[in-house]
Amino acid sequence: MLRKYSVQLILIALGGIITYIAYQELVSLYILTVLMFMGVNIILSSSLNLVNGYMGEFSCGHAGFMCVGAYVSSVLGVLLFTKDKIFGAPLLNPDLAVYLFPVIIIIGGIAAALFGLLVALPSYKTRGDYLAIITLAANYIIISLIQNMDIIGGSRGFMGMKKVISNMEDVVYLPWMVIWVFVFTVGSIWILRRYVSSVFGKGVSAICQDExxxxIMSVNTNKIKTITFMLSSGLAGIAGGLFAYIVGYVNPGSFNILKSTEALVMVYLGGMASLSGSVLSAILFTILLELLRPLQIIKWVVIPLILIVLMQFRPEGIMGNRELSDIFPKLKRFYRFK
Amino acid sequence: MTQQFGGLTAVSDFNVRLKNNRIAGLIGPNGAGKTTVFNLVSGFYQPTRGTISVCGKPTAGLKPHKVTALGVARTFQNIRLWNQMSVLDNIKVAQHGWLDYGFFQSVMRTRAYRDCEERIDREAKDLLEIFELENYANDYPTNLPYGLQRKLEIVRALSEKPKLLLLDEPAAGLNSKDMRELIRLVRWINETYDLCIWIIDHHMDVMMELCSEIKVIDFGQTIAEGTPDEVRNDPAVITAYLGDDNI
Structure with missing residues (x-):
């Protein structure tokens, strides 16, 4: 009984504690923001791991899908709930933002999933290095599209999301962003975990190991590839939407290849085909980024260097094909996460 | 049926009718087009000319996974098991064509999902038990002895509930003890299940012992067919294998 619900209990407790800390302002806004970035990074790395780790393809355009999610949910939020210079009066009662915020984020995710088809459809015939080039192209297509759309700010970027959040806080005063980042992070891991542990989802590993x-063994490979790419990019879109509302400002430049590389680093640091590895490495990586902040641009010399050292001495990453429960089998007695 | 790759005719005017509950053989020297025939039947290639039907249903235009669902299962010349997956999962994933649920149900863990997972798990375990592989259920295929890997591949193909089982060089690389085991296994499958088995192999003793009819092809052409004894004494076959002595 306790074993069955222990993970749920821990998560609820953790969510409660974080919300309480944010509500009482026990820690600085800076630490809170870093915590929220951690959530965004966890979604990013674990969703990218689905493609790069479980399916064995090399996607290096993950930030592109994040960009779609960020823009769609930002524009939608600003359009519906705030008075904006370009879009005019809000289309809906601003008070509704409290209820519709998760819907907006999910719509951003769905839009990103549709853009995932940009990679999924070519993947029927292409794989390996060639598909990697296509993912790179997809990243550039998305960024260039947005840079050339003047109505949403073009390359200057887009803002106004903070107003949506303050609308929400006017109705009920709660640290909404913290709550939603936590909920979406847990939800993403949960969806991924359930997908890859079903017989249906194990088709993904089958494709990786011998397509x-x-x-021939009755796996509809095209269907599985489509679902996997769309799920991965859809979750990236959700991460993007959350990112946009945390920062309150988005511009296409922040979703370029550098951001995709960050996601890749997290996946390889954590280990392929390991969700717990991805979560762990996203947490470590976010902390590392903050610790290295005083180095400024030198940071981008140090982090790739860490990657080189990692590939030399531990190419399989922190966890590499194993989950937490494989390393500590005794943990299985205390929890079941499905 | 005929299969051409560019200007090369790999298999030409191949014609076969396989009968239920029989073991048929396909032999020929290296590069004769035997595996191409199997690739055509399993839907991996579409024939340039001609048709293939399984139990009266044509397979033209179907993707391989659909052909498998129609009742054609196969093994490979070089073992193609999923090596980073447990033996049990190898069998379970091969049930993809018979899943009653999709992505959303796998995430929501609906009733249909649970029933289907349970059924597949039970069936896969039963199958491993029948073929005495249950002790390896949680091992990775690479850790199995070579003979058992061959066996597992046959069991995986059999788990697809085929009407036609294609075995592509099942005896390749086996020692004589494993080979006896294989002959027993194929015979037993033939007697127990309601299906037709079609074998490619180079080991003539295996083929002679198992098959009730054999077809011989060379450079894509059918050069002989008949019972094992007829084929063995056919001059065209001897020429194809040993060469012409009038050089």
Whole structure:
């Protein structure tokens, strides 16, 4: 009984504690923001791990899908709930933002999932290095599209999301962003975990290990690839939406190849095909980024260096194909996460 | 049926009718087009000319996973198991064509999902038990002895509930003890299940012992067919294998 619900209990407790800390302002806004970035990074790295780790393809355009989610949910939020210079009066009662905020984030995710088709459809015939080039192209297509759309600010960027959040806080005073980042992070891991542990989702690993055998053994490889790419990019879109509302400002430049590389670093640091590895590495990586902040631009010399050292001495990453419960089998007695 | 790759005719005017509950054989020298025939039947290639039907249903235009669902299962010349997956999962994932649920149900863990997972788990375990592989259920295929890997691949193909089981060189790389085991296994499958088995192999003793009819192809052409004894004494076959002595 306790074993069955222990993870749920821990998560609820953790969510409660974080919300309470944010509500009482026990820690500085800076630490809170870092915590929220941690959540965003966890979604990013674990969703990218689905493609790069479980399916064995090399996607290096993850930030592109994040960008779609960020813009769609930002524009939608500003359009619906705030008075804006370009979009005019709010289309809906601003008070509704409290209820509709998660819907907006999910719509951003769905839009990103549709852009995932940009990679999913070519993947039927292409794989490996060639597909990696396509993901890179997808990243550039998305950024260039947005840079050339003047109505949403073009390359200057887009803002106004803070007003949506303050609308929400006017109705009920709670640290909404903290709550939603936590909920979406847990939700994403939960969806991924359930997907890859079902027989249906194990088709993803079958494709990774031997695609020909998978197709012959009745796995509909095209369908699995489509679902996997769309799920991965959809979750990236959700991460993007959350990111946009945390920062309160988005511009296309912040979703370029550098951001995609950050996601890749987190996946390889954590280990392929390991969700707990991805979570762990996202947490470590976020802390590392903050600790290295005084180095400023030198940071981007140090972090790739860390990656080189990692590839030399521990190419399989922190966890590499294993979950927490594989390393500490005794943990299985205390929890079941499905 | 005929299969051409560019200007090369890999298999030409191949014609076969396989009968239920029989073991048929396909032999020929290296590069004769035997595996191409299997690739055509399993839907991996579409024939340039001609048709293939399984139990009266044509397979033209179907993707391989659909052909498998129609009742064609196969093994590979070089073992193609999923090596980073447990033996049990190898069997379970091969049930993809018979899943009653999709992505959303797998995330929501609906009733249909749970029933289906339970059924697949039970069936896969039963199958491993029948073929005495249950002790390896949680091992990775690479850790199994070579003979058992071959066996597991046959069991995985059999788990697809095929009407036609294609075995592509099942005896390749086996020692004589494993080979006896294989002959027993194929015979037993033939007697127990309601299906048709079609074998490619180079080991003539295995083929002679198992098959009731054999077809011989060379450079894509059918050069002989008949019972094992007829084929063995056919001059065209001897020429194809040993060469012409009038050089």
């Amino acid at each position: 020909v055998a998978a197709e």
